Amino acid sequence: MHASVLKYFTEVARCGSMRKAAQHLFVAPSAINRQIRNLEDELAVELFDRLPSGLKLTAAGERLLKHIRETLDGFHAMRAEFDAMKGERTGHISVIAMDSALEKLLPAVIDDFGELFPAVTYAIQYAPLSKVADRVASGQFDIGISFCQKAPAGTRIAATANFPSGAVLSVSHPLAKKDLVTFEECREYPIFQTGVNDELPSPLSLEYSRHWEETKVHMQSNSIGLIKSMVARGRGIAFFTKLGFIDELDRGEVVWRPIAGVSDNTPPVAILVPSPKELSPIGEEYLNCLIRCFKQFEALTQNGH
Numbered sequence: 001m002h003a004s005v006l007k008y009f010t011e012v013a014r015c016g017s018m019r020k021a022a023q024h025l026f027v028a029p030s031a032i033n034r035q036i037r038n039l040e041d042e043l044a045v046e047l048f049d050r051l052p053s054g055l056k057l058t059a060a061g062e063r064l065l066k067h068i069r070e071t072l073d074g075f076h077a078m079r080a081e082f083d084a085m086k087g088e089r090t091g092h093i094s095v096i097a098m099d100s101a102l103e104k105l106l107p108a109v110i111d112d113f114g115e116l117f118p119a120v121t122y123a124i125q126y127a128p129l130s131k132v133a134d135r136v137a138s139g140q141f142d143i144g145i146s147f148c149q150k151a152p153a154g155t156r157i158a159a160t161a162n163f164p165s166g167a168v169l170s171v172s173h174p175l176a177k178k179d180l181v182t183f184e185e186c187r188e189y190p191i192f193q194t195g196v197n198d199e200l201p202s203p204l205s206l207e208y209s210r211h212w213e214e215t216k217v218h219m220q221s222n223s224i225g226l227i228k229s230m231v232a233r234g235r236g237i238a239f240f241t242k243l244g245f246i247d248e249l250d251r252g253e254v255v256w257r258p259i260a261g262v263s264d265n266t267p268p269v270a271i272l273v274p275s276p277k278e279l280s281p282i283g284e285e286y287l288n289c290l291i292r293c294f295k296q297f298e299a300l301t302q303n304g305h
Contacts, residue, residue: 005039006068008032013065016054020250026296091282094123096135097145099224100244105297113289136272142283148270156275159291160268161298163241166258170234180260183211190218190236192227242301
């Protein structure tokens, strides 16, 4: 079986939907459907039950998924051993990032990169927005991810992507039925804010700054996971880009709505690297993989959610 077919199969199994799998893999749903049908014909079994609620693995599908995972695990372990014997494909990557980049983007990058470089090790840490560039410039980290319009001293911008800010709320929230929401409407409900002490959650437009001045924050936390859980439970509203909520949006647990009457000027999210210092060869490979995923996520949030 071709590797791409197995990748399609495992992603459909994970998502329970060919449409969602196609969004994540950046291919047409018809291509995935055709490959899955061909695979079922080749094996002479049905791998999925087609239910109104989505796709569910059959007993045969569960067995195939188990086999694929065991095979991939064994292959990666073997390749890591071979690489260690040759002293190749090894190295260490350190990344410092704003919290939303740790939710979906960086795990996806590590998944993809690990396919080619399974022996590489990582140090991935969260930092407040104001600290990311400093820690890259000082050499503490190879790569940083943060809102940034201009590269601070000691860094250069390797890539940028646009992720506009808006209101994130539970799918059952009274405002979820609206295409646009206003700050005034949002202030009728509990507001959750991320960020600590002297830092706004992100460097947003003047309208956002005024909103925070006029808003009584129900809860502030530096844990995006806690805020996501509270929003999904319908306990209130938070203001974020889609980057930190891709899975929740995909599962239909939350919705993202733009703010009416606001000309959003959320700065681009930037990938920062040291300058003039150069990354190691393995660091450059990782950076290229990160940029590819970064741009794919930008397209996904603009087109698919």
